[in-house]
Amino acid sequence: MTLLRRHLLALSAAAALALPGFGHAQDREIRIGFVSHQHDITDLFGQLEIGFRERLEAEGVQYRMFQAAPTASNRHDEMLNILENMANLNLDYMVFGPSSLDQNTPGLVMVADAGTKILMVDYEPKEGQEFPFEHAVLNWSVYNHFQMGEATGRWIAEHFMAQGKDSANVIMMWGPVASEISQDRGNGVIAAMEAAEGFTPNIIYQGYGDFQRELAYNETERALIAYPNVEVIVAMNSVMALGTMSALEVDGKLDQVVVTGMGGQPDELEMVARGKIGVAVFRDPRSMGANSADALVKHLRGEEDQIERIVYTDLRVLDTIDSIRQYVPRAMLDIDAKLGN
Template sequence: MNMFKKLGFSVGMSVVLLLAACGEENSGAEEADSGNGGDAEKTIGVSISNLDEFLTYMQEAMIAEGESHPDFEFVFSDAQNEGATQLDQVENFISRDVDAIVLHPVDTVSAVDIVDRANDAGIPIVVANRTFEGIEAATAFVGSESIVSGTLQMEAVAELLDGEGNVAIMEGELGHEAQIMRTQGNLDIIKEYPGIEVVYQGTAIFSRSEGMQLMENWLNSGEEIDAVVANNDEMAIGAIMALEAEGKLDDVIVAGIDATPAALEYMQDGLLDVTVYQDAIGQGANSIKAAVSAANGEEVDDILVPYELVTPENVDEYMDKYDQ
């Protein structure tokens, strides 16, 4: 695998409703066909860890790209953030003898086993969005370098702080690649600024409600906070809600990652200061393209989709990407 091969793209997105329920067992998680089944010559199974806002856009982009391949049937499964469920879904794909699998892994442990099982069955497997130790055994990776997002985010925050202040880092679910590398990107930049101190660092598991609760706890501790740097937008929004409730939002810089539509709306309203665009549409579409190529016996390289800094000055440009 070549983890540094980049591919430019311009992909439109259409929202597709999953209407056709699949008749096979899938351990209680949602599974649906793309609708190409009648004319399809080949099948691709897609297992996504869960359908939060970002991943919903990624799946919609997958579905839209799938419409460009009428000779393929696409079977989509939602693992509902359960590693055992995702493993069952992939086992189901293997028993159906699909021609390729797209995997957005629930966790870094079960992902290794899933890739091994696909390889043992001789089925190409494309990993989307999340990396893990052992990913080199997969056919290809389509996604972004998480450390870059943390670096871009913290560089912008450091500039807004003029190089001085107390920072609270709100981490995602511990052990996830995004949590580890986005936080590392933050810390790498902070080392360059002697005037910036990390006064809090804790997990809110990528959740808005957990982010709000964690922010409330930090505020109650009495330590001064000049900036909150969150591993994703949902936690940043939670922090904003807590800060607003205490009348302290005007005094604190808040930064997230992903540039979801909800986050962009908060930025347009003057509530969110920084986010980093992670291209759900590009990752989703290119994952399907890679899986189709692999299913057709073609050689497939990794595709790295770049992160981009979003600020109030360019936020409208990124909102337009979701309106296309």
């Protein structure tokens, strides 16, 4: 119960009692859990929650939300405790972004056995993959992490070849060891760099920032001492890209080393626009949240057979102000206002 008190935030949202298109008043406030391996207003899950709430409120859904996250993305033990608590909250629905689906599965089984419908986000099930909680899943609102990595790897190869270089010294900054997301992204980067004709990546070091900004900063500081010849550092998520960038800036090497990020959270994209981060592959988290909300609403309406099992959001390679203007919703980031243009 201590972890619940520390990490569970109950949030109420008042909305209209009548649900458009339902043909009757909502008979009670529904209870929704929102659990993710990290949560901040600027990150994937914070922005995803905004998109989720906005769609529910546009549909007139009356609900109460219970939000929780572990203290760090690699605290799978805390995640298990959170899921156990969620299973005891009499939830109707739960949005879930895994820290490691393999290690989170026992907790998800408890939630499913409690009768809660699950809305999975940020993890793409592999073809033919089955889960013991599958019967409770309404849909998966996702993107392909390997393809996100591939897009980053292609950009790296093209960037250096455009400068007349046929190789680059690369540091890989991984997330938690058990994270399937980190593995898929990083393996995609390596595969694309190795597949690029006329380019040879030289991976000189592989560190672990555990999807945390401070850890990525510290790991980058150490790596710069041991590997001063590094030319590009690949961070597996937005906050690690920001931590890596900060370490390079303090060390006076930001103009010598390219930082790449993945995710495209607002702070990261601002640094892309300022030229401090080379590229960020962006997926629209608000769209992902809206996709999850759509599945919930269809279930409320008794239209479960109309719910798409897997809904993908597009990936965009953002490396200029113009590309950010084109693909990032202004409600999420007004880049011109940020830059004072």
